[in-house]
Amino acid sequence: MWVWFxxxxxxxxxxxFAGRCxxxxxxxxxxxMAVGLYLGLFVAPPDYQQGESYxxxxxxxxxxxxxxxxxxxxASSGAVVLIWRVKLAExxxxxxxxxxxxxxxxxxxxxxxxxxxMWGTWWxxxxxLTSELILLFLYFGFMALEAAIEDKRTAARxxxxxxxxxxINIPIIHYSVYWWNTLHQGATVTKMDTPSIHLSMLVPLLLxxxxxxxxxxxxxxxxTRTELLSRERRTRWVAEVIRNS
Amino acid sequence: MEPSTxxxxxxxxxxxxxxxxxxxSELLNPLLFFVIVVSLFPLGISPEAKTLQTxxxxxxxxxxxxxxxxxxxxxxxxxxxxxxxxxxxxxxHPLPLLVLAKTAAHWIVVALPMIVFAPVLxxxxxxxxxxxxxxxxxxxxxxxxxxxxGGIGMGLTVGLRRGGVLLSLLILPLYVPVLIFGATxxxxxxxxxxxSGHLSFLGAxxxxxxxxxxxxxxxxxxxxLS
Numbered sequence: 001m002w003v004w005f006x007x008x009x010x011x012x013x014x015x016x017f018a019g020r021c022x023x024x025x026x027x028x029x030x031x032x033m034a035v036g037l038y039l040g041l042f043v044a045p046p047d048y049q050q051g052e053s054y055x056x057x058x059x060x061x062x063x064x065x066x067x068x069x070x071x072x073x074x075a076s077s078g079a080v081v082l083i084w085r086v087k088l089a090e091x092x093x094x095x096x097x098x099x100x101x102x103x104x105x106x107x108x109x110x111x112x113x114x115x116x117x118m119w120g121t122w123w124x125x126x127x128x129l130t131s132e133l134i135l136l137f138l139y140f141g142f143m144a145l146e147a148a149i150e151d152k153r154t155a156a157r158x159x160x161x162x163x164x165x166x167x168i169n170i171p172i173i174h175y176s177v178y179w180w181n182t183l184h185q186g187a188t189v190t191k192m193d194t195p196s197i198h199l200s201m202l203v204p205l206l207l208x209x210x211x212x213x214x215x216x217x218x219x220x221x222x223x224t225r226t227e228l229l230s231r232e233r234r235t236r237w238v239a240e241v242i243r244n245s
Numbered sequence: 246m247e248p249s250t251x252x253x254x255x256x257x258x259x260x261x262x263x264x265x266x267x268x269x270s271e272l273l274n275p276l277l278f279f280v281i282v283v284s285l286f287p288l289g290i291s292p293e294a295k296t297l298q299t300x301x302x303x304x305x306x307x308x309x310x311x312x313x314x315x316x317x318x319x320x321x322x323x324x325x326x327x328x329x330x331x332x333x334x335x336x337x338h339p340l341p342l343l344v345l346a347k348t349a350a351h352w353i354v355v356a357l358p359m360i361v362f363a364p365v366l367x368x369x370x371x372x373x374x375x376x377x378x379x380x381x382x383x384x385x386x387x388x389x390x391x392x393x394x395g396g397i398g399m400g401l402t403v404g405l406r407r408g409g410v411l412l413s414l415l416i417l418p419l420y421v422p423v424l425i426f427g428a429t430x431x432x433x434x435x436x437x438x439x440x441s442g443h444l445s446f447l448g449a450x451x452x453x454x455x456x457x458x459x460x461x462x463x464x465x466x467x468x469x470l471s
Contacts, residue, residue, distance in 0.1 A: 082464070137418040144414050148405050157468045158401050162415060165397055165461050169419050172450070176422035180429055 009086045011228050012237045018221040025221070029214035036207030044200045053117050058204055060110040062212040063103045064128075067135060068170070070100030070216065074142070075167035078160030088224070090156035091231065093163065094146060095223035099216060101139035108132055127181035131174045138166045152231065250338045254346040261350035265319075275316040276358045282308040283366045294371040301370035302380070302431035308366075309359055309384060310391060310420055314413055316355040317395040320347060321403045321466070330403070334470055341459035344400075344466070348392050348459070356388035372435065379434030383427040386447040393458035394419050400465030422450060 007013050040058035047054040074096045080089035111129055112122045123129070142159055149155035197205070232238050248256070265272050286304045287297055297304075324330040333343050363380055372380065398416040402408030430443030 134418045134421055137414070141415040141418065144411050145401060148402070148408075148411050154468060154471060157471075158465065161397070161461055161465050161468065162401060165394075165419065168457065169422075172422050173418070176425045176446075180425040 009084075009088050011087060011232050011235075014088055015225055015228055015237075015241065018225050022218055022221050022225075025214050025218040029211050029218055032207050032211035032214065036204045036211055040201075040204035040208065044204055045198075050118060053114060056110050056114045057201075058208045060107060060114060061205060062209040063110065064107040064132065065209055066212050066216060067100060067104035067107050067132065069213075070096050070103060071135065071138070071163070071167060071170065074100065075163040078163040081156050081160040082164075087153075087231070088228075090153065090160075091224050091227045092220065093159065094152075094156065095220055095227055097139060097142050097146065097159075099219060099223075101136060101143065103212075103216075104132060104136045104139060108136065125181065127174075127178040130181065131170075131177045134173055134177070135170065138170070142166070247337060250342060253336070253338045254342055257343060257346045258350045261347060262353065264323075265350070265354040271319070272354055272358075275312045275355050276362060278315060279308050279312040279359050280362065280366065282311060284369060286370070298371045298373060298435075301367065301372040302376065302435065303428045304370060305363060305366055305372070305380065306383075306387075306424055306428040306431070309356075309363070309388065310424055312359060313355060313388060313391045313395060314416060314420075316351075317392075317399045317412065317416075318409070319355065320351045320392075320396060321399050325403045325470075330466065331470060334467065340463040340466070344396060344459040344462045345455070348389075348396050348462075351396075352389050352392045356384070356392065360384045360388065372431075375437060376431050376435035379431045379440055382444055383430045383447060386444065386451055387423045387427040390423050390447070390450050390454045391420060393454040393462075394423075396462040397458055397465055400462040400469060402469075403466070404469040423447070426450070 008017075036058065041055055044055070046052050074093045077089040077093040077096070080086050081093065108129065111132070115124060116122050142162055145162055146155045146159050149158055229238055229241070283304055286300065290296055290300065321330060324333070334340060336343065360381060363384055364377055367377055367380055395412075395416055398412045398419075401415065402412045405411065426443050426447050430440040430447070433443065434440045
């Protein structure tokens with residue numbers, strides 16, 4: 001296992017490996033997204049309460065899931081950075097941050113687009129919306145700290161600490177916001193809590209969730225490859241790669 | 246002979262307190278900021294007692310939080326500039342404990358005067374009479390958490406020339422739980438409700454912050470000074 005770990009962590013090996021993975025991941029992502037969108041937008045029946053506008057959940061829910069998943073990826077790579085000083089993990093965290101922020105923004109934007117016809121306002125201080133907004137701030141903090149430190153390796157260790165602090169805080173923030181919201185507003189108009197969802201809606205939702213994961217993986221690998229070339233530009237293997245291309 | 250860790254911590258705290266006492270005018274600034282921010286709200290919202298009463302817990306808490314944020318610079322900045330911080334990193338005593346001692350000194354210097362002054366601000370904001378003890382209790386439990394979390398942010402940004410705005414971007418989202426439990430407890434106490442749940446939660450946050458934050462701050466300082 002450790003051999004694999006070291007091999008995988010070596011920039012050269014990872015560059016080639018990622019290059020071979022990207023077309024497959026990208027194709028699978030496109031396929032699943034096409035099927036998921038078709039099933040979600042054309043096959044699934046309209047909701048008896050919300051009509052057609054509920055269909056935004058096929059974008060909204062996967063991006064909300066991804067917004068949290070990506071932060072966990074960042075924090076895990078942060079731990080790897082602090083413990084083993086693996087360069088690859090530094091790059092993964094750094095490339096993930098803007099992606100996670102985009103997913104978070106997408107979740108907020110689609111949420112408010114859905115909220116306008118459903119709740120009558122663009123914004124409600126609903127527990128989930130609020131904690132998602134704070135998550136967005138955490139992403140911005142991560143990126144701002146990274147941009148402020150000139151040396152990339154120092155920046156990676158500093159942001160690693162920040163992401164670990166953040167990942168401990170996210171559940172605390174989430175539950176305190178949840179509690180605050182129930183204290184203040186009592187029963188609001190949150191309808192997304194329905195425990196059961198019909199299969200014809202669940203299947204496209206899950207397909208879209210997997211498609212989003214694949215999208216993240218594809219873009220992450222592309223970004224990591226580029227960043228690897230840029231950070232390792234003085235090494236021999238990069239020179240070889242450039243010469244052979 | 247090496248002094249014991251306990252002696253070292255005590256000496257460090259006494260040094261920080263003495264330094265703060267020698268710069269008394271600087272010491273007053275966070276407190277003045279606290280008072281001024283709170284007094285802006287009646288001017289900005291309305292001088293009416295009823296309106297102010299409803300926003301009082303939140304206003305006092307947000308002001309305390311901002312005053313704490315702006316005073317974080319006092320914690321490590323001068324020590325970083327004159328090289329004392331590097332001595333701490335090299336010292337044989339565990340860095341997290343040294344950080345804890347510095348944070349305690351910072352809390353005494355910055356937050357304690359604000360806590361003492363908070364009831365006066367409560368008067369200015371027409372805080373409900375039942376809420377005063379809750380305001381004091383939440384501030385006593387909550388402000389150390391702010392200082393401890395703030396220490397992490399300060400540790401990460403101490404080496405940067407323009408860390409101020411960045412620091413608030415890093416730290417303010419992490420302050421959210423403290424703000425929520427602090428302000429809602431004062432609100433609930435004013436309405437005559439039981440607030441032991443809020444206080445327990447703040448106490449739990451404090452214990453968590455005392456155990457984990459100094460470790461993160463030490464790691465951050467080591468990165469900043471590497």
